[in-house]
Amino acid sequence: MAETITDNGTKVKTFSKWLIDVMKLSVATARGYSSAINTATPYAQKFFGLTGSIYDIDDVEVLETLLNRMMADDRFVEINCQSHNRFRGAFDRYLQFSKSYDLGQTCVGFEIKNSDGSFDQIEEFVKEADVDGITASSLSSKTGKSIWLVNKYLRAQSYAIEIPGNIYVHADNVIDLFENKARIQKIIENQFNKFCGYTNDEVLMDAATISLGMFLNDNSIDTPAKFYGIVRYLFGKDSNIYYFAGDKHIWKSESKYPDTYSGVLMGFISSNGGRASKTQCSEYLQKVKLASGNINVLLSAATNKEVLFYGNEEYVLAESIVENEGWIELVRKQINRLFNTATYVIPREISDNWFDLLPPLYGGLYWNLALLQDLIKKYMPEYRLITANENQGLETIRAGIVPEDSVIGNFADLVYARLIEDSALNIPVRLERENLRQKLIEYKMIQGNELIYTLPKVLDGAKYAWTDDGESVLILQ
Known part of the structure; x- marks a missing residue:
């Protein structure tokens, strides 16, 4: 009998079964790929603002964007290489699986049931849940419909407020929802003015706690995620007044930068004249209550062509200088x-x-x-x-x-090429380690205390015969 997808646990099993039955992979490979998605989830949460699991993402476009950005992230690329390309393989297979799933294609071993298209009871269940809301998983259990179909259906309903985590609240259950719309919008606009056209769930909740205390209390809005869902319903679901992304971020208008921490920082740098220091970036992230961490990593500065290093611990946007x-x-x-x-x-x-x-x-x-x-x-x-x-x-x-x-x-080859051009040296020649290091400073290859302890390690090869204690080296012809 075909299996119906009803929750993420089943979705993981179904993905594994698809890998085995459809893609003809071994059981061990299928298990490795399905577990790799779970293993990658904490990284996506920390650096890309993901809430929940990668398996929770129903929108294939959102999923594809996230996976592509992770594979463009310098640190994650290194993790993937250390794991022998395990994550790239898993991402490629899972995206292929999700696209067939999203299109409602029937694959060996499972199908998405939507035979009668009847969702008559769903609104009643959502309304009964009051302001606490009800999860898509619970609705799936009550109706026999898959979580995927429940989410698809509710996202098209004007009454459904989606709280991050696939929780739904009926708009009629929120006391004075539309009466407070203007006040909420005023808070958002103030945030945009303060944070360069950007805000998010955390700082928005802080501001609302000060000026909308009664509204929050009456509706048991006690988490940033719940308030974010209400704000997204009022200004994003149908009206599209603002741009929402990642169950966390809000921009005044759709940003030309990625919908990630990297994009948030790039937007800040742009508003700062296209140039900003690491310190300025860290201070901005602290103001908007995002993880400051390693700015190079957050910006994917090692590989991001849109951000260039400029001087000492500064960045400049490529668009500020690269004309064409x-x-x-x-x-x-x-x-x-x-x-x-x-x-x-x-x-x-x-x-x-x-x-x-x-x-x-x-x-x-x-x-x-x-x-x-x-x-x-x-x-x-x-x-x-x-x-x-x-x-x-x-x-x-x-x-x-x-x-x-x-x-x-490599560096050893470069040093040798420079040494043989030095008219003051007659190769072969023996040099003390520090004397050689001073030569490299003189050649302007290094400066300061660079390589003070590691010179024998980096100058390793057939042209360098180091003593056992590493204190001197014979430069060979």
């Missing part, structure tokens, strides 16, 4: 000229006069090495950045730039 592909080509042309007579370039050796050859920046911005190297990394795949230490910060100036097809593959 022709603008990038002007920058590329000048970088190409650097390689007319060189096989590698050490960024700190680039003269200030060279930057005058680049297209001008506006709005008080000026060219610097941090901006240049991030442009190269994100917009010019024909070049590679050579790092002195894999643990360096993302904005740290790199040791060198080489063409993508260069024989210089």
Whole structure:
């Protein structure tokens, strides 16, 4: 007998069964993929504002957007690599499963029942639940309809207020709902003015507690999620006055940035003139009561082409400087000229006069090495950045730039190429570790205390014969 999807536990089992029966995967692989979705859920909650489980997402477009953004997140990409691409495989399969599920396609082993289309009792059940509301799961049990169909049906009903977590409240049960609409809107508009066209469930609830205490008390609105659901009903469900996303965020209008913490920060940077420091970003997140954490991670700064490093712990939006592909080509042309007579370039050796050859920046911005190297990394795949230490910060100036097809593959290769060009050295030559490190500072490959303890580790290879104690090295021919 075909199985009806009625809750997330069954949905997990059904996904596994689909993997085995339809995709012909082994039981172990199916179990691994289905558990990977649960394993990824806490990360999505922490960094992408997800409430509930990934399995709770009924809207396929929302699901696809979330999974794509997770796989574009630098830290999650690293987690996926460490897990031998387990999450990407699981995401691809689950999205394929969900699309067939969303279209109501019958797959081997299960079907979505909607034979009679009768939902006559649902409004009655929702109204009976008063202001506490009733879950889609409970309605599924009462009616025999799947959770998916219950959600689809209620989201189309004008009376249904959806609280995050698939809880539904009847609009008639909310005391003075429409009488307080103008007061609620005034709070929202004040928040938009204060937070650059943005607000969310937490800060909105704080403001409502001060000025709408009676309304909240009369309707047992005691969580940010419940108030968010009511606000979304009043200003999003039918009227679309504001833009809601992720069961948490609210924008004055649909944002051109992602509906994630990254997008919230990008919107703030844009309102700040297209440029902001890490400290400013952290302070803004604290004001809107979002997790401040590692700003680089929240912005996906390692891979996000829309955000560029600018100077010391600052960001600039690419839209503030990158006019079009022709603008990038002007920058590329000048970088190409650097390689007319060189096989590698050490960024700190680039003269200030060279930057005058680049297209001008506006709005008080000026060219610097941090901006240049991030442009190269994100917009010019024909070049590679050579790092002195894999643990360096993302904005740290790199040791060198080489063409993508260069024989210089790593820092050790770059150092050797520079050593053999040093007329003061006769290779082979033995150098004390600190003397060699000072040479690298002189070459402007590193600075300060970089590599003070790790030089033997990063200069490892056939050309470097270190003593057992790592205090000196013989540079070989």
